[in-house]
Each structure stands twice: as C-alpha cells, then as structure tokens.
Amino acid sequence: MALRWSSLRRPIAAGCALILAIAAILPTLAVVLPGEALAQRRGVSLVRDAEIENTIRAYAVPLLAAAGLTADSVQVHLVNDRSLNAFVAGGQRIFVHTGLLQRAEPPAQVIGVLAHEIGHISGGHLSRLEDSLGNASALMIASMLLGVAAGVASGNPDAAVAGILAGQQIAERNFLSFTRGQEAAADQAGANFLDSTQQSIMGLVEFMKILANQEALQADRQDPYVRTHPLSADRVAALTARAEQSRYAKVPDNPENIERFKRMQAKLMGYLDGLGATLRKYPESDTSHYARYARAFAYFRALDFTRAQTEVNSLIAEFPNDPFYHELKGDILIDMGNVRDALQPHRRAHELGPREPLLAYGYARVLVALEDNSLLPEAVTILKDVVQREPESSAAWQQLAIAYGRSGDIGMASLASAERYLIEGALRDAQGQAERAQRLLKEGTPGWLRAQDVIAAAKDRRREMRNR
Structure with a gap:
C-alpha cells in the first residue's frame, strides 16, 4: 500500500540504558549517544511503501554483495x-530518514x-559499540561513586561534582575517539564497496561536505546525522583523497537509478509536503510523469479526489503495466468509500507485482473489506503468504484473523x-488468544504447536518485564 505509518519501539540495550540513565544526571553526555539509542529512546515512526523500499533495496543489493552480505540478511x-x-x-x-x-x-x-x-554492518561495529558503551558506563559509574565517596569523606560537595565531571570527560573522550574511528573505518569500507561495484565515491564525499558545513551550527540546529556520526576534517580529507585515486570517481549515476530517485522524491513530496509545496515544485504546466505522480x-492527501483520479488515470493510460499507479488508484477509491471499485486496481497491482508483500496485503485487505464470504479463501491464501514473508506485520495478522473468523475457523483466527x-x-x-487457539486446534498440528510457542514467548517477555 502507498505510504502507511507504523511505530517501532524496542527495549533499550543494557549498555545504552545505562548511558541514558547517567545522561539524565549529566545532560552533556547526550551528544555521544549513537543513533540507535536515540531512536530507541524516542520511538521511531516507520513508513511502509513497496516502491520506495524497492528503490532503496535496488541501491543496496550490489553494495551488500560487495560486502559479502546476502540481501535477505539486511533489512532497510x-x-x-x-x-x-x-x-x-x-x-x-x-x-533511513525520509528527510x-x-x-x-x-x-x-x-x-x-x-x-x-553497510560498512558499519560488515565491520561488526554494533557489537563493538556495545563493548565501548559498557566501558564508558563503567568508567562513569566508578567516577560517580568515587566522587560521592570523596565528597562524603571531605564534607565538600564540590569534590563529588569534580569527580563525576572528570569521569564524564574521560569517558566522553574515549567514546568519541572510538566512534570517530568506527566512522572512518565505515567510510573506507563504503568506498571499497562503491569501487567494487564501479560506482562513484563522489556522492559520499558530497554528503560528508554537507555535514561538515553543519558542524558550525548550534547542536539543536544540526541534523541528527552530524550528532550521531562524529565527523572530522580528517575523515572528509581521507574520502576526498580516496576519490582522487578512484577509477570510478567520475562515473555518473546510471539512468535507472536516476529514474527511481526522481519517482521516489516526487512521491515523498506529494504525500508529505502538502499541496502548496508540491504545486510550487510540480506546477500544472509540468506534464512529466514525476510531476503528475x-x-x-x-491532491489525494488534500481530499481532492477528482483531481487525484485525473492525474493517476493519465499515468495508467500511459504506463498500464506499472503496479504502483494501480495501487494509488485503489487507495484513492478506498478513501472515497468506493471499496468495491478499488478491488480491480488493487488486483491489477498485485498481478503486476506478485512478489511484493505490500501490494498483496493491499489486495487482500480489499477482499476482506468487501464482506463477501466467497472471496475469503483467496484472502486467506494471500495473507498467509504475506505473513510468511513479513512475520512482523501486525496489520496482516489482524486481517488474517478477520478472514479466518468469518470463514468459521475460530482456532486459526x-x-x-x-x-x-x-x-x-x-x-x-x-x-x-494463544491459549484459546490451543484449546480449539487439534493437538500436534502446526497451529497447535505454534500456539504453544506464542504462549511461552508471551510468558517469557512478561517475566522479563517484571524483573527489570
């Protein structure tokens, strides 16, 4: 389906939690928190869109292969x-942020x-980062305890503050040194992957120069990438020197990458930036397919369904085998309340992109919404495939539960x-629900066994939460 939101909140790793706890006492430490800890602390709103995910995947797959990683092992x-x-x-x-x-x-x-x-992944930096966080946390805790002890012994609270700040400064220097080393290593690994795939390193150099220009800004005006990826003049210089030596530095972006990129940016602007901003960049006089998209x-977001349909119908007339134009048409019809009319475009989108779980989900969702029991077997078949491909999709599991329930299979529902x-x-x-399923399903069947697994997993997580 086109650009839907979900939220992701995961428990903070032990090392990161410790850093955050200390940061509450020493706020300046927040500047050294890695992106993962920052994301986990605030929660992350995720966008699901088959076309944009395809674009990022197409960009990443050659790089992953160069890094010796399989495409299926890394999720974007x-x-x-x-x-x-x-x-x-x-x-x-x-x-990757939409920004x-x-x-x-x-x-x-x-x-x-x-x-x-990908250089961070291939270098095993996440596991090493946990060790570094643990070392930094231990050093700060020790400094805090020693500082407090000194303050109590001397009767001078300033001694405690001095001890704490000294420990913080040492830990911060050590941690920043470690992360800068990781960033430089990831730069060089990334450069290797770009060279291996005969792509220009200049895009990475240009991006780093954009970040370097932001370092002069106050911290609250900087983009998170600057704060969570410690930058240095040495890193920029090293990448620039590497680009000068690369045989592929002047290789232009290939036309397919440019096409995907323009479509992605057009889609994101139309959906996220509002009608006014979109019309300023893509006025009605621009009849390119990017502008119409x-x-x-x-128009869809502004609830001007007539104009939205006019634009998407013109795209389908010109590009009848593009699944994402059909998907958008189906979504417009659903928001108009024309669920039955949305069936055909969503079916066509699924036919044109049969390996795309989000397109399959969009079609199955319409089959379920029509409340026609003759359509339920197809919906169940499709949704079973979707959850097999994307087992973390709670929306697909919900639709599957509805389809099973209306089919009379209460155990599987x-x-x-x-x-x-x-x-x-x-x-x-x-x-x-798993205990109910276990009572209704035949003992020893795959569903009955899976219900056991869910019961055990739920109990284990509840136990972990109580013990925190």
Whole structure:
C-alpha cells in the first residue's frame, strides 16, 4: 500500500540504558549517544511503501554483495522524519530518514550513505559499540561513586561534582575517539564497496561536505546525522583523497537509478509536503510523469479526489503495466468509500507485482473489506503468504484473523490474533488468544504447536518485564 505509518519501539540495550540513565544526571553526555539509542529512546515512526523500499533495496543489493552480505540478511526501514539521518540498529537493520531521501540531490548521495552504513554492518561495529558503551558506563559509574565517596569523606560537595565531571570527560573522550574511528573505518569500507561495484565515491564525499558545513551550527540546529556520526576534517580529507585515486570517481549515476530517485522524491513530496509545496515544485504546466505522480498524491492527501483520479488515470493510460499507479488508484477509491471499485486496481497491482508483500496485503485487505464470504479463501491464501514473508506485520495478522473468523475457523483466527498481539507487545492478550487457539486446534498440528510457542514467548517477555 502507498505510504502507511507504523511505530517501532524496542527495549533499550543494557549498555545504552545505562548511558541514558547517567545522561539524565549529566545532560552533556547526550551528544555521544549513537543513533540507535536515540531512536530507541524516542520511538521511531516507520513508513511502509513497496516502491520506495524497492528503490532503496535496488541501491543496496550490489553494495551488500560487495560486502559479502546476502540481501535477505539486511533489512532497510524508512523512518518518517524530515531530518537528515540514517543509522544501523537492531542487528543488520538500516534505518533511513525520509528527510535524507528528500534532501539528497543525486542518487549517488543516498547510495554513498548506504555504502557507509553497510560498512558499519560488515565491520561488526554494533557489537563493538556495545563493548565501548559498557566501558564508558563503567568508567562513569566508578567516577560517580568515587566522587560521592570523596565528597562524603571531605564534607565538600564540590569534590563529588569534580569527580563525576572528570569521569564524564574521560569517558566522553574515549567514546568519541572510538566512534570517530568506527566512522572512518565505515567510510573506507563504503568506498571499497562503491569501487567494487564501479560506482562513484563522489556522492559520499558530497554528503560528508554537507555535514561538515553543519558542524558550525548550534547542536539543536544540526541534523541528527552530524550528532550521531562524529565527523572530522580528517575523515572528509581521507574520502576526498580516496576519490582522487578512484577509477570510478567520475562515473555518473546510471539512468535507472536516476529514474527511481526522481519517482521516489516526487512521491515523498506529494504525500508529505502538502499541496502548496508540491504545486510550487510540480506546477500544472509540468506534464512529466514525476510531476503528475507528485500531484496525484498531493491532491489525494488534500481530499481532492477528482483531481487525484485525473492525474493517476493519465499515468495508467500511459504506463498500464506499472503496479504502483494501480495501487494509488485503489487507495484513492478506498478513501472515497468506493471499496468495491478499488478491488480491480488493487488486483491489477498485485498481478503486476506478485512478489511484493505490500501490494498483496493491499489486495487482500480489499477482499476482506468487501464482506463477501466467497472471496475469503483467496484472502486467506494471500495473507498467509504475506505473513510468511513479513512475520512482523501486525496489520496482516489482524486481517488474517478477520478472514479466518468469518470463514468459521475460530482456532486459526485466535492464533492469528495471538501473533498480532505478540508483535504489538500486548502480552496478556497474546497469551489469552494463544491459549484459546490451543484449546480449539487439534493437538500436534502446526497451529497447535505454534500456539504453544506464542504462549511461552508471551510468558517469557512478561517475566522479563517484571524483573527489570
């Protein structure tokens, strides 16, 4: 489906939690928190869009291969945030802000950032970062305890403050030195991946120069990438020197990457920036398919469904085999309340992109919404495939539960609901639905066994929460 939001909140790793606890006492430490800890602290609003995810995946796959990583082992997530940022977190997951995608100029800048982040993954920097955070935390705790002890012994509270600040300064210097070293290593690894794939390093150099210009700004005016990826003149100089030596520095972006990039930016502007901003960049006089695509989304968001349909229908007439134009038409019809009319464009989108789980979900959602029981077997089949491909999709599990329930399979409906609640962290509900499923399903069947797993997982998580 086109640009839908979800939220991601994960428990903070022990080392990061400790850093955050100390940062509450010593606020200046916040500048050294890595992007993962910052994201976890505030929660992350994620954007799901099959076309944009395809674009990022197309940019990343050659780089992953050059790094010796399989494409399926690394997940890319889009963060609904206008700031300039990207980071690696939660194992092999790359988070890219929509702001970065909108503000980049050539696609080479986005590709360069991806190469850098893949450099972090291939270098095992996340596990090393945890060790560094742990060391920094231990040093600060020791300094705090010693400082407090000194203050109590001497009767001078200033001694305690001095001890704490000294420990903080040492830990901060050590941590910044460590992360700068990691950033420089990721730069060089990313440069290697770009060279290996015969792509220009200049996009990464240009991006780093943009960040270097931001370092003079006050911290609250800087983009998060500057604060969470410690920069230095040496890093920029090293990348510039590397570019001068690269055989591929002057290689232009290939036409396919440019096409994907322009479509992505048009889509993001139309959906996120409002009608006024979209019409300023893509006025009605611009009849390019990028402009029509952007205006279709902007009119859609402004609830001007007539103009939105005019734009998208013109795109479908010109490009009848583009699944994403059909998807948008179906979404417009759904928002107009014409669910039955939305069935055909969503079916066509799924037919044209059969391997895309988000397009499959969009079609299945319409099948369920029509409340026609003859359509339920197809909906169940499609949704089972979707949750197999994307087991963390609580929306797909919810639709599957509805489809099973209306089909009269209450046991599987309960199991699907249990899966949904487990993903959403509603652990009591997950356990209750899984226990209900276990009572209704035949002992020893795959569903019955999975219900056991969900019950155990819910109990374990509840136990962990109580013990925190």
